[in-house]
Amino acid sequence: xxxxxxxLFLFCTSLFAKEIHSAEQVVSLNDSQKKILYEFAVLQxxxxxxxxxxxxxxxxxxxxxxxxxxxxxxxxxxxxxxxxTPVKDSAIQLWMQTQTLTNWMLYLAAFTAICAxxxxxxxxxxxxxxxxxxxxxxxxxxxxxxxxxTYELFFLGIIFVIGGCYIEEMTLRTVIIHVGLxxxxxxxxxxxxxxxxxxxxxxxxRNTFWGSNKWEVVKTICLPAIIVTxxxxxxxxxxxxxxxxxxxxxxxxxxxxxxxxFWRILDKYFSRILIPYKDTYIERSIYSLAACxxxxxxxxxxxxxxxxxxxxxxxxxxxxxxxxxFLILSLKENFKRNYKNYYYIQIITxxxxxxxxxxxxxxxxAQIIWASLVGTSIYIIxxxxxxxxxxxxxxxxxxxxxxxxxxxxLLWLLAKGILYVSAMLYV
Numbered sequence: 001x002x003x004x005x006x007x008l009f010l011f012c013t014s015l016f017a018k019e020i021h022s023a024e025q026v027v028s029l030n031d032s033q034k035k036i037l038y039e040f041a042v043l044q045x046x047x048x049x050x051x052x053x054x055x056x057x058x059x060x061x062x063x064x065x066x067x068x069x070x071x072x073x074x075x076x077x078x079x080x081x082x083x084x085t086p087v088k089d090s091a092i093q094l095w096m097q098t099q100t101l102t103n104w105m106l107y108l109a110a111f112t113a114i115c116a117x118x119x120x121x122x123x124x125x126x127x128x129x130x131x132x133x134x135x136x137x138x139x140x141x142x143x144x145x146x147x148x149x150t151y152e153l154f155f156l157g158i159i160f161v162i163g164g165c166y167i168e169e170m171t172l173r174t175v176i177i178h179v180g181l182x183x184x185x186x187x188x189x190x191x192x193x194x195x196x197x198x199x200x201x202x203x204x205x206r207n208t209f210w211g212s213n214k215w216e217v218v219k220t221i222c223l224p225a226i227i228v229t230x231x232x233x234x235x236x237x238x239x240x241x242x243x244x245x246x247x248x249x250x251x252x253x254x255x256x257x258x259x260x261x262f263w264r265i266l267d268k269y270f271s272r273i274l275i276p277y278k279d280t281y282i283e284r285s286i287y288s289l290a291a292c293x294x295x296x297x298x299x300x301x302x303x304x305x306x307x308x309x310x311x312x313x314x315x316x317x318x319x320x321x322x323x324x325x326f327l328i329l330s331l332k333e334n335f336k337r338n339y340k341n342y343y344y345i346q347i348i349t350x351x352x353x354x355x356x357x358x359x360x361x362x363x364x365x366a367q368i369i370w371a372s373l374v375g376t377s378i379y380i381i382x383x384x385x386x387x388x389x390x391x392x393x394x395x396x397x398x399x400x401x402x403x404x405x406x407x408x409x410l411l412w413l414l415a416k417g418i419l420y421v422s423a424m425l426y427v
Contacts, residue, residue, distance in 0.1 A: 036061075037076050040073050041077035160183065181228055225259065228252045229249060290329060300315060326349045357373070
């Protein structure tokens with residue numbers, strides 16, 4: 001222990017001795033030497049070439065190395081509380097003016113060079129382009145080929161999603177991220193389908209989703225949806241205050257579930273819950289949509305039973321998707337020959353819309369209230385026009401006018417009815 005204390009004492013003593021030795025050296029300098037060292041430090045601080053100045057005045061000092069010189073100059077500079085003004089026409093003033101002048105000359109040279117290059121490009125631009133096209137035409141064809149552009153846009157989508165999370169302004173951030181999400185979905189679909197034009201791979205998706213090849217469904221729909229879901233999870237992790245993505249991740253997640261192979265096997269059985277009567281004229285897509293609706297109802301019911309505020313976004317998103325899906329299923333166009341399924345789905349749709357409306361008022365969820373009211377209103381308007389289609393010929397303009405007048409009355413009744421029902425439930 002004594003040895004440790006003794007070593008610490010020696011270390012502190014050596015530091016103090018060094019500080020005293022430095023101070024003693026500064027005190028031993030005369031005013032002229034202090035001035036030179038101060039001016040040397042000023043030149044160093046300003047980024048000027050101080051070595052040339054030192055070479056001109058080092059003969060006024062005894063032999064000192066560069067480290068001692070720098071130490072003394074810094075010591076004098078740090079402990080000098082004066083306003084230093086170089087004497088007119090002194091070496092330091094002339095040197096500083098020279099440095100300033102040369103800096104401006106360098107800026108002027110750069111600006112002149114830029115103007116000259118722009119002028120040269122203007123004069124020789126056409127020739128330059130012709131040379132580039134002739135020499136690099138194979139490279140351009142490769143860089144802008146359909147396949148490579150697809151991969152370039154895919155990686156650009158990744159950059160947009162990641163970089164968009166660091167943008168402070170909300171509107172710009174939302175736009176950039178959604179452009180990135182669209183690029184990820186579209187270009188990953190193009191890569192997996194090997195159809196590199198939008199019209200071609202959208203046609204491929206439509207044919208594949210309702211087809212019998214389960215792997216093609218996974219490859220063209222499930223995998224791109226998984227990529228988008230991962231991107232949305234990253235966005236939610238980086239910017240949890242943007243609640244919009246809580247709804248969107250439900251949509252992409254449902255797309256993944258509905259495209260999985262095991263569900264493709266079961267959907268023909270689950271679709272019978274909403275379309276119980278056999279009808280060969282119903283399209284395959286309607287059966288698949290009915291099966292997905294049954295799956296979404298089960299998942300939505302599970303999250304509602306949990307009664308956890310953490311799942312409120314999932315419930316709102318799934319309920320909104322279900323309302324849209326029921327509106328599509330309830331269209332008369334889907335059941336052209338067998339009206340048994342049409343009447344059955346109307347009963348189910350009405351029960352669902354009423355249940356959602358009552359549930360939304362019960363939990364006082366503004367989002368579900370608006371979704372249910374809008375969905376119910378759209379459903380009533382659709383049925384209004386479908387009924388009129390049965391009894392009138394819409395080629396006559398007079399009949400169409402009466403139809404729109406009836407819809408105006410219907411909207412007025414809907415508004416009054418919504419106010420009356422909300423007053424009964426709330427007041």
